[in-house]
Amino acid sequence: MSALVIRDLSVRLKKGPPLLRRVPLDLAAGEVRGLVGESGAGKSMIGKAVLGILPPSVEITGGEILLEGTDLLRLPPKERRRRIGATCALIPQDPLTALNPSHRIGPQITDRLVDILGWTRPAADARARELLAEVQIADPDRVLRSYPHELSGGMRQRILIASAFAAEPRLIVADEPTTALDVTVQKQILRLIAGMQARHGTAILFVTHDLGVVSKVCQRLSVLYSGMVVEDSTVADFFAAPRHPYSAALLAATPKYTDPAAGLNPVPDAVIDAVRAEVAAFDRGAPHG
Amino acid sequence: MADLYQIQDLRLSLADMTAKPLLGAAPKIEILKGLSFTIPKGSAVGIVGGSGSGKSTLGRALVRLLEPSGGTIRFDGADITHLSDAALRPLRRRFQMIFQDPMSSLNPRHRVGTIIAEPLRLHGFTDIPTRVTRALDQVGLPQAFAMRFPHELSGGQRQRVGIARAIALEPDFILADEIVSGLDVSSQAQVLNLLERLVRDLGLTLAFISHDLSVIRRLCQQTIVLHQGRIVENRPTPDLFADPLADYTQELLSAIPLPDPAQPWG
Structure with missing residues (x-):
């Protein structure tokens, strides 16, 4: 059973250019799929469309988002929000802006459980303590009483991970969750997400621009250019031999410290021209391959 | 080759605003704890470390945006450790800085x-x-x-x-502080290639601050690894990558996710 199936999802700027071009995507239950591409490729946009948090300047012009078989786009808004709230969660990029600076950590984890999912306060509190222990926070009671500014960046990201897993979601959108962290903390956080994901069997859409990260935490990946999926592969196949010239060029641009001659090669202009032509052809209704 | 910078026992303390009492001065914390190194003319030096290691503070001391609390900084033979703003002004043309976030620096x-x-x-x-x-x-x-x-x-x-x-x-010297960390891999590669070419063609001396060792590998002949305000390793870049000596350097290297699913990363 797929946790999420997206068919022909098209999103555009209101009265403006397309941002997602008939995107297809399949996410099996318990699978981690990387969404990669350069800034503006639309990778975050897919996650936002699924979670119903697209900015007001943007509209969905077509397609289906099937969450466990139900098309979210055909549900009345209230029912859609309820369903997304009950089955999905987000791990955002910047832990400092995602946490309210004037509230203690505890209620920021538990309020959603109590107000939206109808848990009792003691049950939610117990769950919060249990989750903080699971994300390896040594002193959960103190941390639950802390304010965000009293905690380090890595600690705050742990809290957001705990909070995302709180209601046992089927699907988590992780939107560049480690981009703001330095490499050693990033490694801890990625291992933590991978461990939580495996234990809870959660499907994750993992938005990132870092192919190194994809190779560590994902089973499949979609490569986007200008809102179009140019490649959909398993991680093993992709890193052995990327099929699309653009995704191959992206891989060649990724730094590789073990081989100073490889990596850090800009995507060649010829590759950009070719993929742009492909996008234009796709828009005219004549998709290649 | 002559040295453009000679740094001797550099110390720098800043006020710890998180510990400032309501009334009275904030206590000082020492960010840089006695650093000594040289930057040869015409070379590119990488400065790496995790957040809070002092790498940006070191950079700001080199271009004298911050005044050291101890030690000496010699630039092209002249002691600039405690020069006044007025005395620094003619020198400022000679050491320039490129900042991390162009939206706030332009x-x-x-x-x-x-x-x-x-x-x-x-x-x-x-x-x-x-x-x-x-x-x-x-x-x-x-x-x-x-x-x-x-x-x-x-x-x-x-x-x-x-x-x-x-x-x-x-300028004689350029300090680049995390200038590619906000960029996509392709733009990152373009900017690094550009910098590499300019350093060579214009005979610039470069200090390149980054938390990412993999971008330093290509650009810098020498790499300084900072950890908690101290230099833990300062060696020619190829040697450092071939055989990292300090535990912290090894930790930094092994934490980089290579684009390769076969890399052991447990």
Whole structure:
């Protein structure tokens, strides 16, 4: 059973250019799929469309988002929000802006459980303590009483991970969750997400621009250019031999410290021209391959 | 090769505002705890470390945006450790800085041409239009970009403007503080290649601050690893990568996720 199936999802700027071009995507239950591409490729946009948090300047012009078989786009808004709230969660990029600076950590984890999912306060509190222990926070009671500014960046990201897993979601959108962290903390956080994901069997859409990260935490990946999926592969196949010239060029641009001659090669202009032509052809209704 | 910078037992303390009492002065914490190293003329030195290791503070001390609390900084033979702002002013043209976030380091109300011309004017250059034209050329931006505003440019183009502004002054030394960490891999590669070429062609000396060892590998001949305000390793880059000596360097290296599913990363 797929946790999420997206068919022909098209999103555009209101009265403006397309941002997602008939995107297809399949996410099996318990699978981690990387969404990669350069800034503006639309990778975050897919996650936002699924979670119903697209900015007001943007509209969905077509397609289906099937969450466990139900098309979210055909549900009345209230029912859609309820369903997304009950089955999905987000791990955002910047832990400092995602946490309210004037509230203690505890209620920021538990309020959603109590107000939206109808848990009792003691049950939610117990769950919060249990989750903080699971994300390896040594002193959960103190941390639950802390304010965000009293905690380090890595600690705050742990809290957001705990909070995302709180209601046992089927699907988590992780939107560049480690981009703001330095490499050693990033490694801890990625291992933590991978461990939580495996234990809870959660499907994750993992938005990132870092192919190194994809190779560590994902089973499949979609490569986007200008809102179009140019490649959909398993991680093993992709890193052995990327099929699309653009995704191959992206891989060649990724730094590789073990081989100073490889990596850090800009995507060649010829590759950009070719993929742009492909996008234009796709828009005219004549998709290649 | 002569040294452009000679750093001896550099110490720097800053006020710890998180521990400041309501009334009275904030306690000082020592960020840099006695660093000694040299930067040879014409070389590119990488400065790496995790957040809070002191790498940006060190950079700011090198270009004297911060005043050290101990030790000495010699620039081209002259002691600049405690020079006053006025005494530093003529030197400022010679050490330039490129910043991490071009959106906050380029004035959003000025056109690119004005942004590059402003420091030239302050330093009393007379052939400003020629220099602006040449700087845009050197960083590979079309001349028409002089009329654009920063928000009309991509992240990589903005960083090129930052580089153009710095090299227009014909400095001896450039400090680049995490200048590619906000960029996509392709723009990152372009900016690094550009910097590599400029350092070579213009005979610049470069200090390149980054938390990512993999971008330093290509660009820098020498790498300084900082951890908690101390140098834990300072060696030629190829040696450091081949055989990292300090535990912290090994930790930094092994934490980098290589784009390779076969890499052991447990």
